[in-house]
Amino acid sequence: MNIRPVRQIVPALGTSDGAGVSLRRSIGTPALKHLDPFLMLDHFGSDKPDDYIAGFPDHPHRGFITFTYMLDGHMEHRDSMGNRGDLRAGGAQWMKAASGVIHSEMPRQVDGLMRGFQLWINLPAAQKMSDPDYQEFTPAGIPEVEAEGERVRVLAGEHKGVAGAVRDPNTDVLYLDVSLSAGMTFERPVPAGHNAFTYLYEGDGAVADRPLAAYHLAVLGPGDGFALTAGRAGARFILVAGRPIGEPIVQYGPFVMNTREEIEQAINDYRDGRLVRVRAQMHGA
Numbered sequence: 001m002n003i004r005p006v007r008q009i010v011p012a013l014g015t016s017d018g019a020g021v022s023l024r025r026s027i028g029t030p031a032l033k034h035l036d037p038f039l040m041l042d043h044f045g046s047d048k049p050d051d052y053i054a055g056f057p058d059h060p061h062r063g064f065i066t067f068t069y070m071l072d073g074h075m076e077h078r079d080s081m082g083n084r085g086d087l088r089a090g091g092a093q094w095m096k097a098a099s100g101v102i103h104s105e106m107p108r109q110v111d112g113l114m115r116g117f118q119l120w121i122n123l124p125a126a127q128k129m130s131d132p133d134y135q136e137f138t139p140a141g142i143p144e145v146e147a148e149g150e151r152v153r154v155l156a157g158e159h160k161g162v163a164g165a166v167r168d169p170n171t172d173v174l175y176l177d178v179s180l181s182a183g184m185t186f187e188r189p190v191p192a193g194h195n196a197f198t199y200l201y202e203g204d205g206a207v208a209d210r211p212l213a214a215y216h217l218a219v220l221g222p223g224d225g226f227a228l229t230a231g232r233a234g235a236r237f238i239l240v241a242g243r244p245i246g247e248p249i250v251q252y253g254p255f256v257m258n259t260r261e262e263i264e265q266a267i268n269d270y271r272d273g274r275l276v277r278v279r280a281q282m283h284g285a
């Protein structure tokens with residue numbers, strides 16, 4: 001295995017979104033606009049209700065997938081497909097907005113810790129105006145693989161022969177949440193042609209001998225393997241990889257298309273109440 005070096009380290013930037021939710025953004029910032037097929041990575045995490053209580057009231061999406069993973073806390077999701085999601089600590093939600101979804105994501109707690117990630121995954125042109133889709137997974141619905149000093153939650157893709165909760169046919173996304181004991185090394189293959197990153201959210205560590213602190217994202221360089229060694233307090237991180245789409249990206253807020261004309265269409269459709277074309281039924285675990 002040829003361990004991939006670190007190509008770039010991106011400190012997450014403090015920002016706010018929704019109705020004033022504090023979060024840390026790494027992909028989707030000036031330092032790292034996109035990492036094809038990934039458009040954005042937000043890490044929300046606070047035990048101060050003022051940082052999250054206003055939530056994300058109704059807002060639109062078109063042209064991509066939102067993938068939400070809850071580490072702590074409780075959120076309720078409602079969308080234009082008629083889904084009512086109950087997102088709890090350890091659970092995940094995969095929402096293919098595609099041709100158009102309007103949804104809200106609101107806290108179902110008034111105090112305590114709220115922590116998790118939202119990753120935006122782009123869709124190829126041929127899928128952008130396809131029907132929306134939705135899958136939700138309870139904490140027990142996320143497979144776990146344990147080995148000495150490590151616990152791996154397989155959100156998407158595959159780890160040691162265990163299939164993850166989500167299968168993404170477009171970009172073959174791998175999404176693992178790894179807890180690693182102090183001094184231990186986690187190592188596994190990552191396809192050479194896929195863009196890949198790791199984001200460390202607890203403790204510290206080193207990726208291919210490059211130190212990585214909490215709230216920092218490391219973009220991986222060429223190679224076909226990944227290795228991270230945890231520091232003295234251990235490490236918790238996500239490892240994400242996907243096949244790049246290689247198409248033009250034109251983004252305007254929550255709309256991500258291939259051309260300016262398609263963006264104008266999305267804005268007009270939203271304004272005229274035509275963004276939501278399809279109301280589908282929920283499925284999944």
Ligand code: CO
Pocket residue numbers: 056059061066103
């Ligand atoms: Co949203």
